[in-house]
Amino acid sequence: MNIKPLLQGVADYLKDAAGDQRDKVEPQINGYVNRTEGRLLAVMVESVDGLLSPQFLAARMEDELGILESQAIAIGISTASFAQQVINTTVKGLLVVVIEELLKRKSVQPE
Amino acid sequence: MKKLFLFAFMALSITITPGCKLLQPTQIVSPYNAAIVADVVDLGKFVDGFYSDMETDEDKSFTTSLPGYNAAEVSINSIIIRSSVRPKSGLIVKQAELYKKMLLKFRDEHKAYGTLNNNQIRIYRRYLADQLGPLLDSELSLKQKS
Numbered sequence: 001m002n003i004k005p006l007l008q009g010v011a012d013y014l015k016d017a018a019g020d021q022r023d024k025v026e027p028q029i030n031g032y033v034n035r036t037e038g039r040l041l042a043v044m045v046e047s048v049d050g051l052l053s054p055q056f057l058a059a060r061m062e063d064e065l066g067i068l069e070s071q072a073i074a075i076g077i078s079t080a081s082f083a084q085q086v087i088n089t090t091v092k093g094l095l096v097v098v099i100e101e102l103l104k105r106k107s108v109q110p111e
Numbered sequence: 112m113k114k115l116f117l118f119a120f121m122a123l124s125i126t127i128t129p130g131c132k133l134l135q136p137t138q139i140v141s142p143y144n145a146a147i148v149a150d151v152v153d154l155g156k157f158v159d160g161f162y163s164d165m166e167t168d169e170d171k172s173f174t175t176s177l178p179g180y181n182a183a184e185v186s187i188n189s190i191i192i193r194s195s196v197r198p199k200s201g202l203i204v205k206q207a208e209l210y211k212k213m214l215l216k217f218r219d220e221h222k223a224y225g226t227l228n229n230n231q232i233r234i235y236r237r238y239l240a241d242q243l244g245p246l247l248d249s250e251l252s253l254k255q256k257s
Contacts, residue, residue: 028248032245035241035244036241039237039238039241042233042234042237043234046230046233046234047230049230051228051230051231052230052231052234056220056231056234059216059220060234060238063213063216063238063242066209066212066213066242067238067241067242067245069209070206070209070210070242070245070246071245073202073203073205073206073245073249074206074245074246074248074249074252076202077140077202077203077249077252077253078248078249078252080139080140081140081252081253083139084136084138084139084140087136087137087139088136090136091135091136
């Protein structure tokens with residue numbers, strides 16, 4: 001079984017989930033692709049001796065979708081967290097500007 | 112001059128008072144909760160140990176394993192409840208529900224098989240660990256923004 005196309009599909013799906021923030025979450029995406037590869041190889045190794053039924057293997061392939069969905073959500077939350085950082089920094093910067101403006105006004109206010 | 116000081120004091124008080132909406136950043140993600148991280152880590156350890164013990168035990172029957180499945184279900188339910196009370200928690204709750212769905216599916220399969228072989232146990236162990244990982248990643252990524 002050639003799993004490379006499947007892994008490429010996983011990588012593409014997760015990159016889509018990251019949108020234009022994909023550079024920031026690239027290690028996370030690579031980590032998930034590596035985990036998927038390791039998992040699929042483990043399934044192949046465990047099925048060599050014939051102790052895993054076709055139904056069992058089919059059920060695990062269905063489970064791949066649940067894992068992929070959770071990975072895509074994690075990527076989405078990571079990128080949203082980066083956006084949250086930008087928002088927080090902007091608001092903090094705005095606060096500093098407001099305070100500085102207040103202090104300036106105080107310094108030029110005639111007694 | 113006194114008026115200006117009073118104004119500045121009031122403005123600063125308003126902007127830094129917890130709970131005041133003025134100049135508070137818009138929240139697009141849930142607030143970080145260290146207790147949820149601890150719960151997720153504990154659940155991961157428990158389930159890993161549960162299947163690890165099963166692999167070495169002679170008795171791998173569903174009946175013997177049922178208390179372990181029940182304990183794991185209680186833990187994930189607790190995580191779902193704890194997560195869902197936070198604002199903007201829908202996606203993390205969804206991840207926890209995906210984990211619960213997999214856990215219950217494995218429990219039902221175990222029940223249908225009656226017993227498991229070590230190959231099946233190792234696969235279950237791996238899938239549940241990989242289903243839980245992204246949930247932990249999500250919760251930890253929330254820490255970065257605070």
